[in-house]
Amino acid sequence: MANVSLPIHGRGAGGNPPNRFEPIVLERDPEATLEDEPALTTQYFRDWTRSIIAHNDSPDVGFEYSINPYRGCEHGCIYCYARPTHEYLGLSAGLDFESRIFVKEDAPQLLRKELMARKWTPQCISISGVTDCYQPAERYFRLTRRCLEVLAEFGNPATVITKSHLVTRDIDVLQRLAKIQGILVMLSVTTLDPEVSRTMEPRAAAPERRLNAIQQLASAGIPTGVMVAPVVPGLTDHEIPAILDACARAGAVTCGYVPLRLPFAVAPLFEQWVENCFPDRRNKILNRIRSLRGGKLNDANFHTRMRGEGEFASQMKNMFEIARRKAGLDKPCPELSTEHFKRPGAQMALF
Numbered sequence: 001m002a003n004v005s006l007p008i009h010g011r012g013a014g015g016n017p018p019n020r021f022e023p024i025v026l027e028r029d030p031e032a033t034l035e036d037e038p039a040l041t042t043q044y045f046r047d048w049t050r051s052i053i054a055h056n057d058s059p060d061v062g063f064e065y066s067i068n069p070y071r072g073c074e075h076g077c078i079y080c081y082a083r084p085t086h087e088y089l090g091l092s093a094g095l096d097f098e099s100r101i102f103v104k105e106d107a108p109q110l111l112r113k114e115l116m117a118r119k120w121t122p123q124c125i126s127i128s129g130v131t132d133c134y135q136p137a138e139r140y141f142r143l144t145r146r147c148l149e150v151l152a153e154f155g156n157p158a159t160v161i162t163k164s165h166l167v168t169r170d171i172d173v174l175q176r177l178a179k180i181q182g183i184l185v186m187l188s189v190t191t192l193d194p195e196v197s198r199t200m201e202p203r204a205a206a207p208e209r210r211l212n213a214i215q216q217l218a219s220a221g222i223p224t225g226v227m228v229a230p231v232v233p234g235l236t237d238h239e240i241p242a243i244l245d246a247c248a249r250a251g252a253v254t255c256g257y258v259p260l261r262l263p264f265a266v267a268p269l270f271e272q273w274v275e276n277c278f279p280d281r282r283n284k285i286l287n288r289i290r291s292l293r294g295g296k297l298n299d300a301n302f303h304t305r306m307r308g309e310g311e312f313a314s315q316m317k318n319m320f321e322i323a324r325r326k327a328g329l330d331k332p333c334p335e336l337s338t339e340h341f342k343r344p345g346a347q348m349a350l351f
Helices: 083-089 095-099 107-116 137-141 143-154 165-178 194-200 207-219 237-250 266-277 279-292 311-327
Strands: 043-046 053-055 065-067 100-103 125-127 158-162 183-188 224-231 254-259
Touching: 083 095, 083 266, 095 100, 100 137, 107 143, 125 143, 137 143, 143 158, 143 165, 158 165, 165 183, 165 207, 183 207, 183 254, 194 207, 194 266, 207 224, 207 237, 224 237, 237 254, 237 311, 254 311, 266 279, 279 311
Parallel strands: 043 100, 065 125, 125 158, 158 183, 183 224, 224 254
Antiparallel strands: 053 065
């Protein structure tokens, strides 16, 4: 697929940067225009994975086990740290990531099998540790809903993080888990500015829709929080107090934040995006990021990548803590329980 630098309507990336694992690079004809390119449509491919519960041993990630029903994400968020995962599939972290979606159609069956296994010790599972489980594909494939139904049947607790209003479709299943202290839903809110959101997250729900999702979930008795993630220095960091206040008024009970991360191909994609969309703020944004990341655009160190370092990182942390207290979101995070876990048919096995 051609590699272009100008943004495409409805897409986050402006093109397909080279795959760092591939020696051959397809370059676009410099005389061609966007009109010469074929229309970019989303394609779905079956993912033949043989397991669904992934184990994570990163010391700075807040979960140990996760489920990701989809690879790639049509939301097209330009900052997405998961973009480089498409390179392991021989594709690009750019447009390929947001237009070639791999669907794990057997996810619910695999989850049931793995929960039934005696080696599984009941513990919280994060849904959407990498890509959004409520991205547009979920409307058709309903894998996230079916996985939640399996978790509710077993009584195994889970957390969900999404930026999609589609999560409200599954309030009935989420309520079943909430009754046994088995669910926490986190809405990712990066900005309250609809124009910034539309440009930065072209196919994700608008900010007001995310606030509405928080309100609906909270009203239904489902513990709900907000993740201000990522915080984009020089672009959205000043919104932290307003975001937390708006989410608290909508019904959120807990919150968190993560500064922008730009691993591998995401850094040049983001840099090009800033140049195209916010040229007047380019230097401010990129210099602020470097001030958080030891002079670079990314820091992969486990001890600093989730919070940043330096004076600006301290200012961001202090702003968040003050805003959290003012919004009343500084209470302990709702605890999830495994005491209701049961394997269907386990009682009959006794006889």
